Amino acid sequence: MTKRHLFAELKNGMDALAAAREGKQPVKTTEFDASEYLDSAEVIAAYLREAFESGEEGMVDAAIADVEKAVPLRPIKTNPEYDRAVMFLNGILDGGGADEKHRLSTLANSLGEFISQYESTHGL
Secondary structure, three states: OOHHHHHHHHHHHHHHHHHHHOOOOOOOOOOOOHHHHOOOHHHHHHHHHHHHHHOOHHHHHHHHHHHHHHOOOOOOOOHHHHHHHHHHHHHHHHHHHOOOOOOOHHHHHHHHHHHHHHHHHOOO
16 A cells, blocks of 8 residues: 555544544444555554644654554564564654654654664674
8 A cells, every 4th residue: 555545544544533523424334444455654654744744643643653553662672573673673763753742752762762672682
């Protein structure tokens, strides 16, 4: 799924919920888990930036929760886990986590610690 499709799905869902709240139409939804589509640093960064730029607190909270769900916040044991963690860290940093005052900085720091431990253990 491309970034455009991901954001279109999110917007459609938000529009449907807004319409339902206004009593305009009943809503039929299917479960959508954005964390399943966070598969590159570029997509993660774009997703986070879009959420923060929306100015909607609910969208920001949902985006952070999606990233947290997808991020491997545990000790890293294999090279593929390491590569995935680095990819997520790059996306989080590009999405705003490089700023110590940003809401994502705690997540970036936590993930960075696991990456650092793996690098120390494996001489990287």
